[in-house]
Amino acid sequence: MDVDFEELYQSVILDHSRKPRNFGPLPDPTVTVAGDNPTCGDEIALSLKIDPQADKVAGVGFTGSGCSICMASASLMTLKVKGKTRAEAGALLNDFQGMITGKTPEAEIPKALGDLRLLSGVRKFPQRVKCATLGWHALKGALAQTEGAAKFSVDPKDADL
Amino acid sequence: MWLPLFAASMHDLAKHAPAAIDWAALRRDFPILNQEVHGKPLVYLDSAASSQKPRQVIDAIVHYYEHDHSNVHRGIHELSNRATAAYEGARERTARFLNANTPEEIVFTRGTTESINLVAATWGERHVGAGDHILITELEHHANLIPWQQLARRKGAELLYIPVQGDNGRLDLSRLDELLTPKVKLFAFTHISNTMGTVNPAAELCRRAREVGAVTLVDAAQSAGHCLVDVQEIGCDFLVFSGHKILGPTGIGVLYGKPERFAEMPPYQTGGEMIVSVDWHEAKFKPAPHGFEAGTPHVAGAVGLHAAMDYLDDVGRRNIWEHDRDLAAYTYTRLSELPGVRLFGPGTDRAGLVSFLLEDVHAHDLVTMADGHGIALRGGHHCNQPLHRKLGVKSSARASFYFYNTREEVDKLIESVEKIRAFFAR
Ligand SMILES: Cc1ncc(COP(=O)(O)O)c(C=O)c1O
Numbered sequence: 051m052d053v054d055f056e057e058l059y060q061s062v063i064l065d066h067s068r069k070p071r072n073f074g075p076l077p078d079p080t081v082t083v084a085g086d087n088p089t090c091g092d093e094i095a096l097s098l099k100i101d102p103q104a105d106k107v108a109g110v111g112f113t114g115s116g117c118s119i120c121m122a123s124a125s126l127m128t129l130k131v132k133g134k135t136r137a138e139a140g141a142l143l144n145d146f147q148g149m150i151t152g153k154t155p156e157a158e159i160p161k162a163l164g165d166l167r168l169l170s171g172v173r174k175f176p177q178r179v180k181c182a183t184l185g186w187h188a189l190k191g192a193l194a195q196t197e198g199a200a201k202f203s204v205d206p207k208d209a210d211l
Numbered sequence: 212m213w214l215p216l217f218a219a220s221m222h223d224l225a226k227h228a229p230a231a232i233d234w235a236a237l238r239r240d241f242p243i244l245n246q247e248v249h250g251k252p253l254v255y256l257d258s259a260a261s262s263q264k265p266r267q268v269i270d271a272i273v274h275y276y277e278h279d280h281s282n283v284h285r286g287i288h289e290l291s292n293r294a295t296a297a298y299e300g301a302r303e304r305t306a307r308f309l310n311a312n313t314p315e316e317i318v319f320t321r322g323t324t325e326s327i328n329l330v331a332a333t334w335g336e337r338h339v340g341a342g343d344h345i346l347i348t349e350l351e352h353h354a355n356l357i358p359w360q361q362l363a364r365r366k367g368a369e370l371l372y373i374p375v376q377g378d379n380g381r382l383d384l385s386r387l388d389e390l391l392t393p394k395v396k397l398f399a400f401t402h403i404s405n406t407m408g409t410v411n412p413a414a415e416l417c418r419r420a421r422e423v424g425a426v427t428l429v430d431a432a433q434s435a436g437h438c439l440v441d442v443q444e445i446g447c448d449f450l451v452f453s454g455h456k457i458l459g460p461t462g463i464g465v466l467y468g469k470p471e472r473f474a475e476m477p478p479y480q481t482g483g484e485m486i487v488s489v490d491w492h493e494a495k496f497k498p499a500p501h502g503f504e505a506g507t508p509h510v511a512g513a514v515g516l517h518a519a520m521d522y523l524d525d526v527g528r529r530n531i532w533e534h535d536r537d538l539a540a541y542t543y544t545r546l547s548e549l550p551g552v553r554l555f556g557p558g559t560d561r562a563g564l565v566s567f568l569l570e571d572v573h574a575h576d577l578v579t580m581a582d583g584h585g586i587a588l589r590g591g592h593h594c595n596q597p598l599h600r601k602l603g604v605k606s607s608a609r610a611s612f613y614f615y616n617t618r619e620e621v622d623k624l625i626e627s628v629e630k631i632r633a634f635f636a637r
Contacts, residue, residue: 055583059576064637090575090591091605115605117573118635178579 057171058178059118067118072128076111082199083191084114087184092116094124096188098131100196106135112188117181119172124185126166136193143190149173150182180204232530238615240265240522251585254620259405259433259564259611260589261455264519268458271518272511282507284484294510301513302500308520309450309467310441316473318500319508322464323432324354326451327399329466329503330428331358333476334449335397338426341367344394346425348373348382349601350404350411353594355430359399373400378602380407380556387419395425402440403433406593406609407556408539408564410434417446426472432456435465436523437563437613438532448472454512458519463512466503473499480505531614535563538612538621545625551632555607564611566593569628572635574606580634581608584627 076082079097086093094116099109110128115121127146131139145163148154152173159167172182184204191200238244241263246253255263275297281290283298302314311317320326335358339345345359349372363370371390374383391398398420402413413429420427428449431440436457442450449472454463468476478485478496482505487495496502523531542565546552551570569577578590589609592599599606610624 055580058579059634061637064635091596091599117575119576120573175579178575181575 058175060168060171062165062168063122064118066122066125070112070121070125072111072132073113073125074111075113076109079109079111080197081192081195083188083195084199084201085184085188085191085204087116087120087180087204089180090117092120092181092184094120094185094188096124096128096185096192098192100136104135105137106133107131107139108133112185116184119169119178119181120184123166123169123182124188126169127185127189130164130166131189139189139193143186143193146186147183150179232526232534234534234614234617237265237526238617240267241615242266242269244615248585248587249583251583254584254586254616254623256610256612256616256620256624257587257589258613258616259456259609261461262436262458262613263615264458264460264515265522267522268460268515268518272460272515275511275514280510283510284501297517298508298510298513301517304517304520305465308440308524309435309465310443311467312443313470315498315500316442316467316470318466318468318473318503319513320451320464320466321462321509322453322455323352323430323451324453324464326449326464326466327355327428327430328358329479330449330451330468330476331362333479333503334426334472335359335362336365337475337477339363339366339368339396342394343368343396344371344392345369346371346373346390346395346398348400348411349375349598350380350382350401350407350409351399351595352401352405352430352432353596354432355399355401355428356595356597359397368396371395375407375598375601378553378555379558380404380409380561382409382411384412387416391419391423391425393423395420395423397428398425399428399430401430401433403431403437403562404556405433405564406566406595406598406607408561408566409557410560410562413445413447421446433562433564436519436531437528437535439528442467454516454519457516458522459516460512463509463516465516468499470499473503476503478505479503482506484508526614532563534614535612535616536561538616538618539563539565541618542610542612542621542624545621546628549625549628549632552628555602563613564609566607566609568604568607569632569635572631574608576635577608577628577631580631581624581627584623584630586624586627588624 076097080100082097084095094114096112098107101108110132145160149159149170172178243263279293281294283295302317305317306314376383417427427447429447431450431452435452448469450467452465455461485502485505553568555566574590578588581588591606
């Protein structure tokens with residue numbers, strides 16, 4: 051297997067794609083945002099429970115199906131976002147976007163991204179960036195909203211989160 | 212006593228059998244195939260999406276631009292005459308390629324998609340009304356689905372589908388009697404399915420359509436460059452295909468139509484080239500084919516298409532058909548021997564492509580990893596989303612073949628699929 055591909059499909063990523071964390075419907079969510087990528091049919095619905103006092107993500111869950119990059123990225127994202135304030139989650143989103151689109155130089159990828167940095171190899175595969183960002187599009191939508199449900203489709207040409 | 216006789220019959224056989232084709236030499240006509248991707252020799256198995264181009268086609272286009280280019284039908288000077296002759300020569304060549312009666316039955320378009328949209332926007336707009344039926348099949352590429360879906364919505368007509376049986380990709384033709392009624396104004400179907408590799412009985416379907424007075428459109432995007440396509444034998448009203456899938460350039464396509472159909476169609480686009488005379492408040496339009504070709508056409512595209520058709524007929528489309536089908540059958544058998552492979556399309560009588568899925572491996576992951584092995588596959592819904600939905604899958608991987616592909620390349624594909632399976636089973 052080529053080095054690049056080893057990097058793209060590291061065992062942590064495969065593990066998260068097979069056994070996604072926080073997978074399943076979240077009871078009593080504050081917001082639920084469902085997104086799909088019409089070019090490949092991948093779908094992710096992300097639910098957040100927001101603690102209104104602290105404005106914190108108190109609970110998170112997602113459902114859906116997608117390729118290993120899509121599922122692993124969403125799974126890793128839920129682990130990171132739990133317990134964060136809306137502002138902190140927004141900052142995480144920016145960091146991730148910078149990394150995945152290649153805007154942030156390799157050496158400057160924030161340590162704070164933790165295991166999410168294992169997805170940095172995706173930037174070498176422009177066709178797959180969309181896969182890695184689907185769950186994050188849902189997060190962006192969920193953070194922008196105070197309650198209720200929403201649905202969106204990812205524009206396949208738009209790499210920005 | 213029998214020895215000389217045997218020798219004679221062998222000699223006879225050799226004389227009448229088609230000359231053995233040197234496929235390896237033909238492959239060398241395709242400069243693009245001689246390269247490495249990701250450090251591996253390129254194995255191009257995506258010809259159903261777009262074929263590669265032989266040197267002869269590339270040279271014809273270069274020669275045209277270096278020697279003969281000008282606008283067509285307009286000038287009186289030498290180059291304009293040459294460009295016009297090249298363009299109309301390509302039309303005449305296309306008529307022969309399809310065994311059409313006259314070049315006037317050939318309209319050049321941008322491709323299959325535009326050809327179908329043209330028919331929907333002109334013939335369809337004029338002849339399909341509220342309550343009428345349009346019949347298509349569940350196998351259709353979006354290009355042969357959405358134009359009819361939107362026409363039906365505009366007109367209040369009903370869009371009906373001949374169902375696909377399931378993973379085997381065959382149409383359930385037992386439903387034909389019930390679906391193909393005199394209410395059907397137009398019956399459009401694909402000759403060969405780009406997802407399943409199913410070969411539909413085009414002549415038989417057109418015969419049935421004639422019995423109820425339905426006009427037929429055959430999507431030959433996947434067949435025109437792979438087997439003999441004879442519009443008289445098929446007996447269709449319209450037949451469409453794209454140049455880029457049959458060794459030609461992108462941006463040029465064909466709409467074959469019966470003269471009586473063209474005669475009952477309003478113009479598609481209007482402007483230069485397609486008019487007889489123009490006044491401030493009215494215009495007279497040319498008949499087909501020029502009446503449906505507004506504006507400066509893709510002359511170089513037509514020139515390239517002409518060279519592509521010459522090339523294909525030099526090789527022989529019957530030979531190509533056998534070659535491609537042999538590779539697909541070999542691929543199908545080899546893949547079916549692997550555990551955890553789900554195959555789509557008919558097990559026998561399939562065209563030169565195979566769609567499949569690996570258990571527990573998303574098609575995108577499979578295609579990305581195969582790319583790492585130098586193998587170009589298509590992954591996704593192959594522009595047939597509803598069909599994938601019906602089969603309960605989001606996407607599939609597809610290997611599609613042309614005469615420049617080899618059994619060794621199929622072996623590489625199988626090796627790659629095995630590696631990928633092992634990798635994801637870690
Ligand atoms: C069966 C079929 N119909 C229509 C099309 C559309 O062709 P094009 O994109 O060249 O217009 C394709 C190929 O993409 C096809 O395979």
